[in-house]
Amino acid sequence: MATSSPSTKSSLQVGQTDSFATRHIGPSPEEIKQMLELLGLSSLDELIEKTIPQAIRISRPLQLPTAQSEYTALANLKEIASKNQIFRSFIGMGYSDCITPPVILRNILENPGWYTAYTPYQAEIAQGRLEALLNFQTMIIELTGLEIANASLLDEATAAAEAMTLSYGVSKNKAKAFFVSQDCHPQTIEVVQTRAYPLGIEVIVGNHENFAFDQPIFGALLQYPATDGTIYDYRKFIEQAHKVGALVTVAADILSLTLLTPPGEFGADIAVGNTQRFGVPLGYGGPHAAYFATKEEFKRQVPGRIVGVSKDANGKPALRLALQTREQHIRREKATSNICTAQVLLAVIASMYAVYHGAAGIKRIAGNIHQLTNLLAEGLKQLGYKITGEYFFDTIRVDLGSRSLTEILQAAEVQQINLRVFDDKSVGISLDETTTIKDLQDIWQIFALGEDLPFNAAEFVGVIHECVGVIHELPLHIPNSLTRNSNYLTHPVFNQYHSETELLRYLHRLQAKDLSLTTSMIPLGSCTMKLNSTAEMIPVTWAEFGKIHPFAPLSQTRGYQVMFQQLEEWLAEITGFAAVSLQPNAGSQGEYAGLLVIREYHENRGENHRNVCLIPQSAHGTNPASAVMCGLKVVPINCDEQGNIDVADLKNKAEKHSKELAALMVTYPSTHGVFESEIKDICEIVHSHGGQVYMDGANMNAQVGLCRPGDFGADVCHLNLHKTFCIPHGGGGPGMGPIAVSSHLAPFLPSHSVVKMGEQTGIGAVSAAPWGSSSILPISWMYIAMMGGEGLTEATKVAILNANYMARRLQDYYPVLYKGNNGFVAHECILDLRSLKKSAAIEVDDIAKRLMDYGFHAPTVSWPVAGTVMVEPTESESKAELDRFCDAMIAIRQEIAEIETGKVDAENNVLKNAPHTAETLITDDWNRPYSRTQAAYPAPWLKEYKYWPPVSRIDNAFGDRNFVCSCLPMSAYNE
Known part of the structure; x- marks a missing residue:
């Protein structure tokens, strides 16, 4: 959270041939002159004077650091990144280190042909990524055993929250309570609680094994395997839940489903989870592609996007987004979700990981991890430790008995290893695709506390070398009743591209089907498809950013903390606000978080009766959807013939709802592409009736350096970093939607229970990771660092x-x-x-x-x-x-x-x-x-x-x- 701005003034001379700004800005000075002549203007300043109301223009340059060259900015960011410590993290909790196949790393993640494309709303020129997303959906359907899947969601925790609201919407038993197993990941429990509170949903966190179903519930959430690694058979619980009319969601580890019975086969109605371990770097929490699968009867209620199969005018199979999944534009305040995005680039990577390895390869990876975990557990038992839970996949909980937790953690730090701490008496260890025999030996040494191992490690190691994939000498720790027997990934696409040559050609064929910024301009209004420079993209794949677990100790993430602080300060200066939260990991999440902050502010002042949100009829469809998700009542405001807010209608409705007025949601410049001259009056009207002003920052690209929403009356503003601040759209995601707020709202910014951050008065977590999709924030850091204040202003x-x-x-x-x-x-x-x-x-x-x-x-x-x-x-x-x-x-x-x-x-x-x-x-x-x-x-x-x-x-x-x-x-x- 930022509280101040740096005072260094930019000295960039826009027009210098060696400045980054001249490479980011398309027209040359001579072309700018020609364009101004067509408009009958003498200078850019004259254009701005005629475009932006003088009353909101800022009177001083942005106080940002001096613009840096690409080389210098990369060197400076590298120095910051070096402050991060790359420990081996065995923390788990839904995040696993993995191996990104180099052919996928180079040809998707680092390839502008994939990452500069836009959302596939024009499907005819998006067939490549639509096919990759169809592969993703097929992969999820087959691994979960359910009938339909969407094209990904933001993270596992928010996917679980979406499952809760879907269950609430379709339930017929009128219950208001949602059961969440205490064995779910803690960040998931918190995000579900955050989402439930404004909707009046009671979240019951308890033990699924003894829950008596004596209170009506409309749904339940279970973790599979549990957060401590235990594999439970949920069939009895699901049967009881269905008897009382409740839907059951299972949050399942995607890799474990290659060995375990899938949720759809034991009665689950919805399955959610994270596909991060399918080749996507940890990245300190994101971006990663969550999955959402369910029964076909709920297809109209599925959040986000679904890729569907259709045909073209010639009868040829063709793909497109199905079932009007951007339902917000039709249903608005009746929408069941505000999610209008997906994690396309990351879902593509995960799908291609499955294409590359195939069913046999992924099962082999899962089997090796399970057997290494099995081997680890056997060694710890010989060291005198108890493993809690008879059945597990890749995670075990170790009972320390009389041993000292402090000594264990000190020994782990010497080995540069992170363990999960459950309490003073137990720790968790989660293995992954990157785990080696040496890792096991180092872990055994940690738990030996300086003593010699009482067994010959080489004998255990020999077992691994004798047979690959299945180790008969050690008992499996998966119950027979939950051993997977059904096939998966049977489609030819998962069985014919296992060599690098074939996969490379397949990726290139798909890329060639799509139109991206590598082909031509993409002139989408409100979407800001600008340059995503190579220098900005390079740090994304640095190990110092990519190999950090989101719940690593803060002492190991000092580089990230420095970058967060600087970026927050820069964004606060640009917007004119006092504080920034980087946690919301999409524009829709920023909308939601901003309104929640306003709601919490009112409640803190004893005004929780304020529940009316005024929204112009021209607003983006996610606005009313977000308001309803925050428990607010939407009252539409008319627009005049010029597309501006009808100020008279605003006054009337603000007066009518004066006692209940919570907020106005306004986009500026307007959704119709003009700077409304009465914006300050609009804000003052809302404030005079006790409301707060939320400004949708989708059009911030027209404001940077020229006006600041914090100065002209807004109280909170979300920022689409994937628009104004150069994070690429990735074919439809990832995005980032941080919020900036005035000082009186700062105490209510999102907090997080796993990594302590924010104030106790904060709204709780809105994303699974404390700082959202952290690993793409270097893109925006690089953009601002290389442009400087003057360059940013010139760009606007x-x-x-x-x-x-x-x-x-x-x-x-x-x-x-x-x-x-x-x-x-x-x-x-x-x-x-x-x-x-x-x-x-x-x-x-x-x-x-x-x-x-x-x-x-x-x-x-x-x-x-x-x-x-x-x-x-x-x-x-x-x-x-x-x-x-x-x-x-x-x-x-x-x-x-x-x-x-x-x-x-x-x-x-x-x-x-x-x-x-x-x-x-x-x-x-x-x-x-x-x-x-x-x-x-x-x-x-x-x-x-x-x-x-x-x-x-x-x-x-x-x-x-x-x-x-x-x-x-x-x-x-x-x-």
């Missing part, structure tokens, strides 16, 4: 310039729906396409698909206004790229004009048939009323480089009618 100005330049170039072809008082837009603009439906029967989707033929991803489609597109070019795109996109849009308008004049058929034309695949063009039977050249090469630049959509237009309705969310048999792809 150019982002606004680029948007206005495009708006001006396109306004004669597509009306710009909303503009500010002086006729300018903010960092994005909405192009109104609605008239084209009447004049030419052209829908907004037709233009989106035709843009694929020109080599572009469409802007944001039909949001926030149906029948429009919202364009955000960001500051990283060059003038040449902006012109190329504008030229494409103008050419498409000319194609539409030919329909309007009757020259071209209204049903059979290049727009209605878009996108055009290579397969479509090379058929002998070309019977369309336009040439192949017009279809595929409508612009001159396409002759130099052509991106080919891999499938034709996808039939979404067919996919929803014929719901399939796992891999089809290979024969389906040959038809």
